[in-house]
Amino acid sequence: xxxxxxxxxxxxxxxxxxxxxxxxxxxxxxxxxxxxxxxxxxxxxxxxxxxxxxxxxxxxxxxxxxxxxxxxxxxxxxxxxxxxxxxxxxx
Numbered sequence: 001x002x003x004x005x006x007x008x009x010x011x012x013x014x015x016x017x018x019x020x021x022x023x024x025x026x027x028x029x030x031x032x033x034x035x036x037x038x039x040x041x042x043x044x045x046x047x048x049x050x051x052x053x054x055x056x057x058x059x060x061x062x063x064x065x066x067x068x069x070x071x072x073x074x075x076x077x078x079x080x081x082x083x084x085x086x087x088x089x090x091x
Contacts, residue, residue: 011035021057025068040073047074051082 012031017023032038038046050066052058058065059079066079 019057021060021063021065021068024057025065025072028065028069029073044074048076049078049080051080054081 012034014027014031016027029040029043032043032047033040047069050058050069052065056064061067066077069077
């Protein structure tokens, strides 16, 4: 939040090597560290949440991106469904 207003920043368009959870996790970490603003140690401390549409490759609790992030990079990350994926619920 910036001055009490939600803020979204587009970091980078990144070409993926593939679509597995391991490849997506690696790409995410590469994008987060590529700017030089965050180290893997800072990511481990500061990355606390992620959201998605519920695809198993992202949300899988044992081998999805959220699980791999939690096990290997950001132990405090919590996954949630993205509200934008459910426009019929929003009024």
